[in-house]
Amino acid sequence: MTEWENFPNPPVRLVSFELRFPVRRRIATRPVWDAFEEGLTSDLPNVESFVREGDDAQLPVHENDLVLRRSNVDRDWAVTLRYNGVTVETTAYVSYGGLRKCIDSVLLALESVPWASPTRLGLRYINEIRVPGASRILDWRPYVNPCLLSPLNDHPVGYSASYLQAGLGFHSLSGPEHTYAHYGPLPDSPLEPDDVLQLKEIDGPCFILDIDSFVSGTAKSPVAATRKEVLDVVDRLHDAVEAVFNWSITERLREEVLRVPPSETEEGAERAGDRGA
Template identity: 30%
Template sequence: MPGAEVSAGVGWLTREPEDRRLSRPPVALVVCQVRHETEYAASDAARALKVRSALDWSTELAESLVQGFNLAVGQFTGVSASQAPSVRGWQLKTPDGAWTVSLQPDHFAIETTQYGGWGEFRNRLGQLAAAVGENVAPALEHRVGLRYVNQITHPDVKRPVDWHQYISPELFQKSLYEGLGDGFRAAMQVIESAPAPDHSMIIRHGLQMDNSGRLTYVLDNDSSRQGSRPFDVQSILESVDLLHLNELRAFEMGTTAALRDYCT
């Protein structure tokens, strides 16, 4: 389905969200990425070890190599491997694989598949940002992004149209899903809005079948702040707090009270 443009200042991006703790959160993945100017100090193993030591949770260090490529566009389009050497980065993973930290010359990121709440995630992000600031020492922050991927299931959903009870009418296209037959596999839509200057919210949402044949609803909210400014840990955390607020607003806009009651 084609993307849709939503104008800035719509009500769902300004109202105060509930922010209640869910006992059955549908969150499948949470990622925060901070992009900065290219600093090859991030490739140094000794600095990666110092970042690892600064974190108060156990991780295993692994090297990652990224190979660039050349794209030629003209009468004939072709892709070839770059002659430049591979760029080295690092991954720090918890022993259970639930948390991953990525250190690259132009960004760092933290992600989890076992989200336990904003307090824990923000605390670990703060430790990581402080460790990068001290040991890699970027001068500029270019972009901060926060993404929540919700994989929603409900026992009462048997057909695509059943989701109308749990997904808000602003998103759910009931007339479309009423006519879907047994051959249906997925339908996704993209919405983009600008909640504030230099901020973006991209919502990818829709139905899909999982590997077990269940009908799930994906609500993938990707919020970001763009624009270069001095690298400062407190400033990064303040930006992320605002992005998190917009994530809550987007989740409430995309779901009904019946679904949130079920997840509580």
Template identity: 25%
Template sequence: MGPREIYPNAPLALAVVELRHTVTAALSEADQAALKGFLAEVFPLARPAPGAVSMTVTPAGVTNEQTPPSPRYMTRDNTASVTFRPDAIAVETTRYVRRSALRELLRLAVSARQEVAPADGLTRVGVRYVNEVRADIEGPADWSQWIIPDLTNIASLEAGANGHARSWQGMVVFGDQQQGVVLRHGNLEGYAVNPSGDLRRPTPNPGPYYLIDLDSFWTPEGETPTLDWSNIESRYDAAALNAHGLFEQLITDKYRREVLRRDQ
């Protein structure tokens, strides 16, 4: 696998690697302290991730339950984090450089988890890239200059007196349940990744953008492998490269020349 071109003006707003594993008990305070010590050189800040709210409907009514916060550790510049949930490890960054750098953060997170409170098995490898494609447009039809017509031709449709399509969103699934890529796309306004969230990111002007959200994944078939780096590395690389290859097919040469390769 050779090096891929690093665009000076890439549209990537967020990169996430999620390793799902067999469910474990909640990490104790001692476990969390040990994790912090293990990660301190790269992720020195302990900043718990908020728990999720789940809704349960019963004959007696609807109840909302808040799950406990998950241990999360962040870099000092607040551009990368690792979160340990009872069923997953998630590494996120808003300052993605290349696949190998994110891979090293993932390796560190797996080593910490397995050193402190091991999980028994690997159930999914997911690599997600959230891109906000921004370019000069006067109307939705202009996206065809930057994004391939297969995604943007809907702009030419007309609904009588209502005129042409103004906005659209879609989802495309490649592959099967074991391995594939889920593409979510559409022309939107504002941001896909909140600039004022816990993870800091550059803040472009909040105008129109084209979303290219790629979730590339692998799941085991049959036997559940152990949560060891030897079972993760090649699958992470394959998932990331599948997403990269699809992204390159979704953009036009004009977008590469006039936007991606333009120095910021």
């Protein structure tokens, strides 16, 4: 696993991990709840059960039906178990180490139940990059890779670009990882709080950099067979996300925003707002 810079002012707004496996009816049983209780109760004490307790014979209406969800007191971390997989989500991301620890706890809980080897592993980071004074589409040129803004290099006579949403796909040269980045400047955050996670309100223009890295297989050819193998894949997915993120931004963004403590960045945003008033 590569060592990446841990910025004091990261733009991460939402991180999610997904492990998908073939549908298993016995996921909705007391041993599963007990295993998740034992492994996650200290960090994620809030419990929501979506299946009647003790109903071992209950069949899912849909493979994506919810079975169990655990969240923390602040509701900015959640683990959701479904008949066909499990997700870990957070809107309070601090470091990959913390995320990996939670994923490992989930994998330990799954070891005690009859789940099949995973057919998909995915890691998604949604970044909202904000720079004081950057509000127009061309204001982002000093802060993101020029390749991302190349469609703005030309335009029809008599017109100027006012909107850009695009995507890029990458494939690892040394492994099976696929990584997709969807990006573009927006007048405000596209994320909305729901009934699962609390999301701190941050207003204003931003540059969205939504990076999703994954590997996929089949029931006969799973992407991993053991907990260690799953974690090894997740480490590679994280490396892919970081590689695409760091390729997408400039040193100026690192120096002026990401390496600056949040309080100083907020003061700069207020000064920029005063100038624009």
